[in-house]
Amino acid sequence: MKEREKQGNISRSDFLRYRKGEMSEREKNSFERELQKDPFAAEAEEGFSEFPAASSEKDLSHLDRLIKSRSGKRKSFVFYRIAASAAVLMIISTIFLVTRNNYESIKEKETIIAVPAIMDIKEAEPIRGEITGDEEKSIAENRQVMSRPGQRIADAINRESISTKAVKAEDAGEKNIVPQTDDLIIVDEKKQEDVNTEKQYPAAAQAVTAVYGIRKKSVPDTEEVSLDEVVVTGYGVERQEADGFTPPLPVEGKKSYNDYLAGNIIIPEILKEGERAVVIVSFIVKASGVLDSLKVVRSPGDEFSAEAERLVREGPAWMPGRTDGVPHDDEVRLRIVFKK
Amino acid sequence: MKRRSVEELTDEFSATGDLEILGELYSGYMHLVYGVCLKYLKDRDESQDAVIQIFEKLITEIPKQKIENFRGWLHVVTKNYCLMQLRAGRTNIEKFKDWAIDPGNFMESEYELHPIDKDEPDMDKALEDCIERLKDEQKKCIRLFYYENRCYSEIALSLDIDEKKVKSHLQNGKRNLKLCLEAGK
Numbered sequence: 150m151k152e153r154e155k156q157g158n159i160s161r162s163d164f165l166r167y168r169k170g171e172m173s174e175r176e177k178n179s180f181e182r183e184l185q186k187d188p189f190a191a192e193a194e195e196g197f198s199e200f201p202a203a204s205s206e207k208d209l210s211h212l213d214r215l216i217k218s219r220s221g222k223r224k225s226f227v228f229y230r231i232a233a234s235a236a237v238l239m240i241i242s243t244i245f246l247v248t249r250n251n252y253e254s255i256k257e258k259e260t261i262i263a264v265p266a267i268m269d270i271k272e273a274e275p276i277r278g279e280i281t282g283d284e285e286k287s288i289a290e291n292r293q294v295m296s297r298p299g300q301r302i303a304d305a306i307n308r309e310s311i312s313t314k315a316v317k318a319e320d321a322g323e324k325n326i327v328p329q330t331d332d333l334i335i336v337d338e339k340k341q342e343d344v345n346t347e348k349q350y351p352a353a354a355q356a357v358t359a360v361y362g363i364r365k366k367s368v369p370d371t372e373e374v375s376l377d378e379v380v381v382t383g384y385g386v387e388r389q390e391a392d393g394f395t396p397p398l399p400v401e402g403k404k405s406y407n408d409y410l411a412g413n414i415i416i417p418e419i420l421k422e423g424e425r426a427v428v429i430v431s432f433i434v435k436a437s438g439v440l441d442s443l444k445v446v447r448s449p450g451d452e453f454s455a456e457a458e459r460l461v462r463e464g465p466a467w468m469p470g471r472t473d474g475v476p477h478d479d480e481v482r483l484r485i486v487f488k489k
Numbered sequence: 490m491k492r493r494s495v496e497e498l499t500d501e502f503s504a505t506g507d508l509e510i511l512g513e514l515y516s517g518y519m520h521l522v523y524g525v526c527l528k529y530l531k532d533r534d535e536s537q538d539a540v541i542q543i544f545e546k547l548i549t550e551i552p553k554q555k556i557e558n559f560r561g562w563l564h565v566v567t568k569n570y571c572l573m574q575l576r577a578g579r580t581n582i583e584k585f586k587d588w589a590i591d592p593g594n595f596m597e598s599e600y601e602l603h604p605i606d607k608d609e610p611d612m613d614k615a616l617e618d619c620i621e622r623l624k625d626e627q628k629k630c631i632r633l634f635y636y637e638n639r640c641y642s643e644i645a646l647s648l649d650i651d652e653k654k655v656k657s658h659l660q661n662g663k664r665n666l667k668l669c670l671e672a673g674k
Binding site: 164175177178179180181185189190193194195196204208212216219220415 | 508509511512515516519520521522523524525526527528529531533536537540541544560561563564568602603606626634635638639640641642643657658659661663664665668672
């Protein structure tokens with residue numbers, strides 16, 4: 150009963166009255182408060198807001214009739230039960246009549262659909278998320294890693310410039326996100342299936358995530374690494390040379406960390422619709438697992454820096470990097486993309 | 490007709506396949522489905538078509554599964570449908586076959602009520618403190634909306650900002666409040 154009562158709170162006529170301006174200011178507030186509680190209704194109202202109330206009203210009564218004629222007759226039921234056994238011709242003609250509408254509508258749409266509307270959607274985070282998921286998957290599939298031990302990056306400054314270059318290359322939309330430096334590598338450890346949000350729509354679906362750890366032990370085959378816009382990416386920059394090295398990692402795993410970022414990022418309001426901003430933060434994961442020396446390496450502005458720092462500071466714990474099983478201090482670099 | 494609960498209706502439909510029952514169930518949500526389709530598809534004809542297609546899909550999907558939260562599930566089904574429509578490079582037949590429906594696979598948390606949306610917020614003091622810490626515009630919007638019962642258009646007028654901006658301040662403010670409340674626990 151609960152659901153029906155809940156649904157009763159916002160009836161069809163409430164939507165129409167709201168749109169027609171027939172509500173008092175107080176009624177509008179109560180209606181809007183119901184919308185705040187109910188994402189389904191809130192999205193529906195967004196849709197209605199883009200069309201005149203009178204046309205929506207007309208469309209809804211038209212739909213009422215269509216659904217009634219589809220469901221009102223008993224023979225539809227009969228059709229379901231008996232069609233399976235395919236007994237009587239008369240019934241087959243009923244099926245034809247009943248389903249013809251669908252074919253027609255499908256056909257119609259084949260012509261309409263030619264213009265994909267994805268670019269037009271301003272607030273359709275779920276759709277972006279979904280697409281991103283797919284694209285990232287293909288990125289993940291495309292990436293290969295080769296191993297080339299024995300090289301090292303001289304010092305931190307060098308590392309920094311390299312990884313910044315890598316980031317810039319991405320920003321510029323280049324295919325090759327890694328500069329021609331033999332000792333820099335990208336190990337893609339992230340399985341992207343989980344980011345395929347086709348079926349789920351977290352509130353912050355606009356921030357989809359990927360983690361790439363940069364190690365200098367192997368050289369990637371970087372073809373087709375066109376990173377998607379909507380990605381929150383993390384870099385782990387590695388210091389040590391020896392085999393048996395594992396970089397610092399989020400205790401609960403990268404996926405979980407990415408979920409945390411995507412789910413908790415607060416996009417500063419100064420970011421305009423469709424824009425993106427990139428913040429790179431760096432910090433040390435001490436051998437004890439404590440985070441230290443958190444700093445912003447690059448950022449378009451204080452609001453973004455503060456949010457990136459907050460995310461890391463309040464975020465899940467990290468495991469220290471280890472060499473041959475021995476934990477030690479190590480630097481991590483995260484790239485966080487804000488996108489509206 | 491006696492009003493039956495959503496659960497009774499889905500169960501009965503699953504058992505009998507009686508489209509009249511499904512029609513009764515669907516009619517209570519049709520305006521929401523239509524509105525969401527308008528939002529994504531931005532086209533009245535396509536959206537009406539979508540409402541019918543989604544009904545057709547329910548005929549086959551409902552008997553297959555036990556749906557715990559019909560409303561949330563239908564919301565996701567609707568969004569998925571629109572998403573498939575918007576995807577380029579596929580035929581409509583493929584799209585129709587393909588759109589996934591999985592009752593377990595949507596974010597339940599989306600339907601959790603925000604503390605401030607509860608009729609009697611149970612953490613008045615903490616909530617108040619957190620509101621105080623919000624950025625100015627978010628704070629103003631939250632106060633006007635929740636404490637002075639102003640509607641979006643009134644708030645927009647009094648702060649001299651766009652209504653869309655009011656909504657986004659409320660949304661961001663609520664998100665910040667939630668974080669603040671969770672941090673305070």
